[in-house]
Amino acid sequence: MLSSEAFSQTVLNWFDEHGRHDLPWQTNKSPYFTWVSEIMLQQTQVSTVIPYFLHFTDTFPDVHALASAPLDQVLHLWTGLGYYARARNLHKTAQIISHELGGAFPNTLEEMEALPGIGRSTAGAILSISMGVRASILDGNVKRVLARFYAIDEWPGAPKVQAALWTYAEHNTPTHRVGDYTQAMMDLGATLCRRTKPACLLCPIQSHCQAYALGLTHVLPKARPKKHKPLKTTIMLIHFNEPREVWLEKRPAKGIWGGLWSLPETEELPDTVLKCLPVIKHSFSHYDLEITPALVKKPECFQVEEAKGLWYNLDQPQQSLGLAAPVKKLLASLK
DNA sequence: AATCCGGGGAG
């Protein structure tokens, strides 16, 4: 069994030689840049995040710029990234930091975790990477590395297992170079200890890896127990005005596509439908959605109230709006 | 078609 010191030192040595050192958020490891990148990386792969991160930090170079921006603009820059609650919480937290904390991020785990959208792992990442505070992370990469290293034979998402993994994660976290160690563990999981086809022959801790010793690397970590996925249907109404603009409405702040702009929806086809466009299939982790886009002549099936919506110019959208992914695709296809 | 992912919020 590797001591915690040997574990972290081995991983750090590997990181110096083979880790990623040129990611856009590594050029300026400020709490702000680190925070924005960690939130974006929560559900999303590095390669997807990079262009969003560059555009986002270019538009909002610091926490004050983000705090004073309209939420619609923040959601606009998030369009396509998914999990829009992340963008809403990012905006909320920016306002707390800008208005209540004098522009400075907190430097303890407790205070950091109290901010909207920042949980234990993200707090640990920001503290260790941008401030050198000894704190641990347990993201998907680290969970996979530890589940294999200790040959944990249960789904890592189960609360009991998760608690054990946190104990291992904290045990191995070093007292020096903690930011590099955080990055190193993420890199190890992302580049070598991949979900499929792990590159065990290149792994610095292979000789102490339980899963490798037992020939279980392809089985661990155990998959989440699967659930039945229902199919839901909806009809999205497309209504043009005279200059050929489309009527959009803002969705409620909570729930699916919260705060984003979308087409009015209905359960049944109204009489005023001119024609239906091909069905759009959209898949979520917990249900499948079939959208029937319907062109309507007159908006008898919904209210055109200026306060609730807006007319969207397909050729030159004048506003910065967040759009639900299938709506964005649909609008583009209407041009 | 199946799998993955951090955190918030409701029960």
Add this chain to the structure above:
DNA sequence: CTCCCAGGATT
């Protein structure tokens, strides 16, 4: 506590 929610990418 435990469950449920949420979107796109990858395989």
